[in-house]
Amino acid sequence: MAAFPDVDRIKFEGPKSTNPLAFRVYDENELVEGKPMKDHLRFSVAYWHTMRGTGADPFGPGTMVRPWEGPEDTLDNAINRVKVAFEFMEKLGTPFYCFHDRDVAPEGETLAETNKNLDAVVAALQQEQERTGIRLLWGTANLFSNPRYMHGAATSCNADSFAFAAAQVKKALEVTKQLGGEGYTFWGGREGYQNLWNTDMKREVDHLGAFMHMAVDYAKEIGFTGQFYFEPKPKEPTKHQYDFDAANCINFLRAYGLEDHVKLNIETNHATLAGHTVEHELEYAGMQGFLGSVDANTGDLLLGWDTDQFPTDVYLSTKIMLAFLKYGGLAPGGVNFDAKVRRESFEPVDLFHAHIGGMDTFAAGLKVAAAIRADGVLEGMVKDRYSSWDSGIGAEIEAGKHGFASLQNYMLAKGDVTPNVSGRQELFENVVNRYIF
Numbered sequence: 001m002a003a004f005p006d007v008d009r010i011k012f013e014g015p016k017s018t019n020p021l022a023f024r025v026y027d028e029n030e031l032v033e034g035k036p037m038k039d040h041l042r043f044s045v046a047y048w049h050t051m052r053g054t055g056a057d058p059f060g061p062g063t064m065v066r067p068w069e070g071p072e073d074t075l076d077n078a079i080n081r082v083k084v085a086f087e088f089m090e091k092l093g094t095p096f097y098c099f100h101d102r103d104v105a106p107e108g109e110t111l112a113e114t115n116k117n118l119d120a121v122v123a124a125l126q127q128e129q130e131r132t133g134i135r136l137l138w139g140t141a142n143l144f145s146n147p148r149y150m151h152g153a154a155t156s157c158n159a160d161s162f163a164f165a166a167a168q169v170k171k172a173l174e175v176t177k178q179l180g181g182e183g184y185t186f187w188g189g190r191e192g193y194q195n196l197w198n199t200d201m202k203r204e205v206d207h208l209g210a211f212m213h214m215a216v217d218y219a220k221e222i223g224f225t226g227q228f229y230f231e232p233k234p235k236e237p238t239k240h241q242y243d244f245d246a247a248n249c250i251n252f253l254r255a256y257g258l259e260d261h262v263k264l265n266i267e268t269n270h271a272t273l274a275g276h277t278v279e280h281e282l283e284y285a286g287m288q289g290f291l292g293s294v295d296a297n298t299g300d301l302l303l304g305w306d307t308d309q310f311p312t313d314v315y316l317s318t319k320i321m322l323a324f325l326k327y328g329g330l331a332p333g334g335v336n337f338d339a340k341v342r343r344e345s346f347e348p349v350d351l352f353h354a355h356i357g358g359m360d361t362f363a364a365g366l367k368v369a370a371a372i373r374a375d376g377v378l379e380g381m382v383k384d385r386y387s388s389w390d391s392g393i394g395a396e397i398e399a400g401k402h403g404f405a406s407l408q409n410y411m412l413a414k415g416d417v418t419p420n421v422s423g424r425q426e427l428f429e430n431v432v433n434r435y436i437f
């Protein structure tokens, strides 16, 4: 029986459509910069939120009405849920999904039983992937929910927690490979600390470096060639996460010799929690060659936590798509909706509204970004702003022809700097708006 009997395949109906179950902008085959939108955006559904989100918050239990869920988290239920997930994605038309090991299959009494459960669900996932052509963007392991990880996983003071996490990631890599996953993500989870009095920070971070090397080595051993990602997040659940932001993660990867193996998966709401914007994080990762994938969501600036709302702001999606177009596109990454419907939006159909809105917002952002690039006006204005570096002393400095002494001589002879010109921030902002309204 269909889980969403009242919803057909979501179609593109164009900007005039008022059908809540249609795309107004996302036309998967429309060419942008010579490539279908579908291949630019590589949309992905996050299994953990969409299939497992209950709506629970610290103040009360879940609210979601999900008729396909049984009263218990059984293996049968998990296998049946796979069919629901694929019906949802097929109707929505998203080419990818992402999951944590523990979202798709229940934990057993022992590690062996847990792995057996996972294998059974993975067989169902594989079957549905083959039936629909929907693929796995990335897999990951949940190293934060089980109480054994209360002190962290790779950074735990308890060596056995590290060992258990290693066993878990080993298995997660195997199933990710089995499902043809195009990537594997490390999000820190509880890798961080609350209080330095009881923490040996150096030892913990060294362990995290060693753990990621083990993952890279094991991937090589089993022939998993997908892209590894590290996902920055500054807080939640710990006060000091070791994967604070893009700059911090890149420093960690370089310090531990992981820079050739791991890129970043940037999440909008995590960027804002770090006191950055997502465009800052993307540009920082991009300029250093670490731009990987994006967890598309948005926070609420009036609430200080990871609210994981669906993105609806075209300025935001424009900035994200500009960064990706600039640095060569999203593949093998994608636009993964690491976002959840609000606790008050409890009906199954709300899952469609949420994703349709997100997909249209990103399709619009892609079109605006492509228009900005096609015109070249903005790029030209930035280039102009730096024109003092294109000839004369600027070009000589960039070519490495100067040091402090020669620059002192230059300035002594010249007297003072060529007058500054306006930064024209407001004009730049207005120019961007030309492509939006």
Ligand code: XLS
Binding pocket: 100, 140, 185, 186, 187, 231, 233, 267, 295, 306, 338
């Ligand atoms: C949590 C993270 C998580 C990762 C995957 O805040 O965003 O969902 O994307 O573990």
Ligand code: NI
Binding pocket: 187, 231, 267, 295, 338
């Ligand atoms: Ni995320």
Ligand code: NI
Binding pocket: 267, 269, 270, 306, 308, 338
């Ligand atoms: Ni998050």
